[in-house]
Amino acid sequence: MxxxxxxxxxxxxxxxxxxxxxxxARGSVESALKDAGxxxxxxxxxxxxNMLSGMLGGQEHLGAFFAEELGLSVPAFxxxxxxxxxxxxLHNAVNSLLSGQYATVAVLGxxxxxxxxxxxVATALMGAGSEEERSAGATFPGLYAMLARMxxxxxxxxxxxxxxxxxxxxxxxxxNPNAQFHNLLTVEQVMGSSKVADPLKLLDCSPISDGAAAVxxxxxxxxxxxxxxxxxxxxxxxxxxxxTHLTQLTSTQKAAQKxxxxxxxxxxxxxxxxxxxxxxxxEVLAMExxxxxxxxxAAVAIExxxxxxxxxxxxxxxxxxxxxxxxxxxxxxxVKQVVELVEQLRGSAGKRQVDxxxxxxxxxxxxxxxxxxxxxLKK
Amino acid sequence: MxxxxxxxxxxxxxxxxxxxxxxxARGSVESALKDAGxxxxxxxxxxxxNMLSGMLGGQEHLGAFFAEELGLSVPAFxxxxxxxxxxxxLHNAVNSLLSGQYATVAVLGxxxxxxxxxxxVATALMGAGSEEERSAGATFPGLYAMLARMxxxxxxxxxxxxxxxxxxxxxxxxxNPNAQFHNLLTVEQVMGSSKVADPLKLLDCSPISDGAAAVxxxxxxxxxxxxxxxxxxxxxxxxxxxxTHLTQLTSTQKAAQKxxxxxxxxxxxxxxxxxxxxxxxxEVLAMExxxxxxxxxAAVAIExxxxxxxxxxxxxxxxxxxxxxxxxxxxxxxVKQVVELVEQLRGSAGKRQVDxxxxxxxxxxxxxxxxxxxxxLKK
Numbered sequence: 001m002x003x004x005x006x007x008x009x010x011x012x013x014x015x016x017x018x019x020x021x022x023x024x025a026r027g028s029v030e031s032a033l034k035d036a037g038x039x040x041x042x043x044x045x046x047x048x049x050n051m052l053s054g055m056l057g058g059q060e061h062l063g064a065f066f067a068e069e070l071g072l073s074v075p076a077f078x079x080x081x082x083x084x085x086x087x088x089x090l091h092n093a094v095n096s097l098l099s100g101q102y103a104t105v106a107v108l109g110x111x112x113x114x115x116x117x118x119x120x121v122a123t124a125l126m127g128a129g130s131e132e133e134r135s136a137g138a139t140f141p142g143l144y145a146m147l148a149r150m151x152x153x154x155x156x157x158x159x160x161x162x163x164x165x166x167x168x169x170x171x172x173x174x175x176n177p178n179a180q181f182h183n184l185l186t187v188e189q190v191m192g193s194s195k196v197a198d199p200l201k202l203l204d205c206s207p208i209s210d211g212a213a214a215v216x217x218x219x220x221x222x223x224x225x226x227x228x229x230x231x232x233x234x235x236x237x238x239x240x241x242x243x244t245h246l247t248q249l250t251s252t253q254k255a256a257q258k259x260x261x262x263x264x265x266x267x268x269x270x271x272x273x274x275x276x277x278x279x280x281x282x283e284v285l286a287m288e289x290x291x292x293x294x295x296x297x298a299a300v301a302i303e304x305x306x307x308x309x310x311x312x313x314x315x316x317x318x319x320x321x322x323x324x325x326x327x328x329x330x331x332x333x334x335v336k337q338v339v340e341l342v343e344q345l346r347g348s349a350g351k352r353q354v355d356x357x358x359x360x361x362x363x364x365x366x367x368x369x370x371x372x373x374x375x376x377l378k379k
Numbered sequence: 380m381x382x383x384x385x386x387x388x389x390x391x392x393x394x395x396x397x398x399x400x401x402x403x404a405r406g407s408v409e410s411a412l413k414d415a416g417x418x419x420x421x422x423x424x425x426x427x428x429n430m431l432s433g434m435l436g437g438q439e440h441l442g443a444f445f446a447e448e449l450g451l452s453v454p455a456f457x458x459x460x461x462x463x464x465x466x467x468x469l470h471n472a473v474n475s476l477l478s479g480q481y482a483t484v485a486v487l488g489x490x491x492x493x494x495x496x497x498x499x500v501a502t503a504l505m506g507a508g509s510e511e512e513r514s515a516g517a518t519f520p521g522l523y524a525m526l527a528r529m530x531x532x533x534x535x536x537x538x539x540x541x542x543x544x545x546x547x548x549x550x551x552x553x554x555n556p557n558a559q560f561h562n563l564l565t566v567e568q569v570m571g572s573s574k575v576a577d578p579l580k581l582l583d584c585s586p587i588s589d590g591a592a593a594v595x596x597x598x599x600x601x602x603x604x605x606x607x608x609x610x611x612x613x614x615x616x617x618x619x620x621x622x623t624h625l626t627q628l629t630s631t632q633k634a635a636q637k638x639x640x641x642x643x644x645x646x647x648x649x650x651x652x653x654x655x656x657x658x659x660x661x662e663v664l665a666m667e668x669x670x671x672x673x674x675x676x677a678a679v680a681i682e683x684x685x686x687x688x689x690x691x692x693x694x695x696x697x698x699x700x701x702x703x704x705x706x707x708x709x710x711x712x713x714v715k716q717v718v719e720l721v722e723q724l725r726g727s728a729g730k731r732q733v734d735x736x737x738x739x740x741x742x743x744x745x746x747x748x749x750x751x752x753x754x755x756l757k758k
Contacts, residue, residue: 045612060459060507061745064461064746068616068621075612075613076614077471080441088456091454091456098477099474100477127437233424234454235455236452371443
């Protein structure tokens with residue numbers, strides 16, 4: 001059995017103070033249904049990816065909550081795995097189709113973060129980390145800063161090379177109407193932005209965002225279908241202290257290797273990728289862990305533009321703008337990545353269109369790499 | 380493909396102040412692996428049912444959290460749907476096996492509630508309800524009290540009949556070593572207990588509990604296997620105000636009818652059932668919505684002992700003691716129900732053994748009926 005994405009839409013990402021979660025859900029799912037050319041009555045189950053609604057807003061039971069809002073009287077589930085919640089919701093949706101229990105399902109990734117105090121959001125996000133990290137007062141910028149420091153030490157990666165990730169992703173975001181940021185950045189601006197957790201500066205960090213993304217998955221092919229050729233999840237220790245390596249994420253490596261095997265492709269076959277650049281160092285790690293570049297060589301390649309739209313001849317990375325430029329409403333991110341790939345593989349990505357995009361890869365991470373989800377999409 | 384429960388264990392339920400969530404997880408999953416006769420290395424994915432860890436303790440990302448604790452380096456997911464989280468985790472686990480993506484998976488239902496202030500727990504539990512109910516200051520005892528009041532008005536159900544549910548379930552719990560309560564109750568004691576939300580009294584309500592339950596599910600049959608013949612989820616509006624009926628839960632009816640159809644049985648074939656008696660009225664509703672008794676006749680039947688161990692000649696309900704007697708660690712409940720059915724169908728339920736138990740049904744509810752999950756197990 002093959003699984004297809006038949007509809008794929010994201011809302012605007014950004015600081016959407018005037019928009020409610022209900023409205024984000026309707027805006028994404030109803031448009032995705034329209035994109036798939038089906039009525040809501042044909043949806044047989046709803047999978048919701050969300051991390052923070054309970055901790056920040058006291059609302060749980062989001063499966064039934066959004067099913068009601070969307071007028072879907074169907075089985076509904078919230079799947080959570082920190083910033084990989086969207087990817088995990090997708091994985092469970094894919095398996096539910098492969099099981100034959102459902103023929104068409106909707107996946108909604110959603111997060112509303114900017115209504116809350118940034119300190120509360122930062123605290124809630126640490127729910128993704130280990131107890132030791134939380135009790136030590138660590139934050140995610142701090143944890144990724146340690147990964148960056150190790151990479152700098154081991155491979156001579158420079159802060160300017162990290163900055164190049166943000167510059168590229170803001171350029172891509174400037175071409176994406178739904179992105180949170182449309183301003184171009186220079187390496188100098190990133191380098192001159194305030195330190196958040198040395199060596200990471202403000203402009204090395206993805207923002208706090210609101211947004212939703214939805215896909216309609218089906219075992220039935222339709223007009224504009226894109227195939228999900230692999231959906232793979234891998235885990236690692238929650239905390240950094242328990243890891244074997246700090247310059248690679250084992251979970252990403254495992255998920256990618258298995259996904260390539262299932263899809264029958266090699267890393268070199270991927271022409272467009274949406275990867276989890278919650279911090280600039282995370283994109284460097286992803287490039288190496290996904291096998292796009294040899295270990296220690298990704299940062300140089302990124303600096304040279306080898307993953308940039310219009311320059312790259314092998315793989316364009318984060319054409320949506322990534323988490324850095326497009327925004328990172330955590331539960332939405334894993335779903336938005338797939339929406340971007342669908343647009344790219346359909347050839348409908350407008351100014352962001354990657355040439356010859358026939359195979360796409362999405363890479364969604366929870367915490368500092370405790371969860372990694374890889375999807376491979378084929379035209 | 381058939382799906383089997385090959386291992387099934389619950390921890391002690393109760394006020395377990397000296398026991399950590401990590402220890403509950405190990406206690407249940409490691410014992411379930413032993414019960415299934417397999418090593419942890421044979422588990423290919425972990426599904427965690429939990430509602431409150433984020434809101435009460437700030438820890439999310441529980442899939443990876445418990446995978447690490449259990450030494451399982453496998454894909455891991457938290458599935459949440461309020462008090463139906465355990466049932467929803469089971470459903471996704473079953474589908475993941477039917478999909479062929481995994482051959483053997485572990486499902487862990489877990490909740491640690493008594494470490495927190497009861498007011499905080501009550502507030503967090505309202506995360507299962509609608510925004511209107513939350514902002515109106517409603518609590519779940521209050522919402523179920525409204526359902527009870529309607530049932531009394533429509534069918535002449537008496538408060539003594541509701542009390543009979545608690546009396547029966549405490550009797551069953553007295554035979555269950557893992558139950559939170561072992562004290563027998565009388566109708567007079569229930570009637571004389573303090574009013575919580577008229578007509579519900581303290582002893583009409585399930586307790587706040589700690590506990591975990593785990594099952595090992597597999598597409599491979601083993602010694603002691605019990606088949607999962609149906610796994611069905613249905614949803615309804617989150618809030619009571621949007622419902623068509625207040626003396627029946629449509630979600631339970633829909634899930635049960637579909638489950639009977641899939642399993643090829645009728646309600647009359649069920650010899651043992653674990654149902655969601657979060658309040659005594661909920662068990663009365665379940666008896667009618669599951670089709671065990673005609674509408675308006677369940678309360679009388681319960682009072683006569685028609686669902687009581689040693690008396691019933693057709694269906695014994697909540698032999699574990701149910702949520703009322705055995706306890707209700709919310710994320711664990713849906714999994715514990717299946718553990719009890721496995722013991723019953725294996726004939727290893729000791730003093731609680733139901734005669735001729737060949738078909739069992741579990742019924743797990745989220746909120747006031749927004750989510751219902753029905754599993755049917757066969758010997």
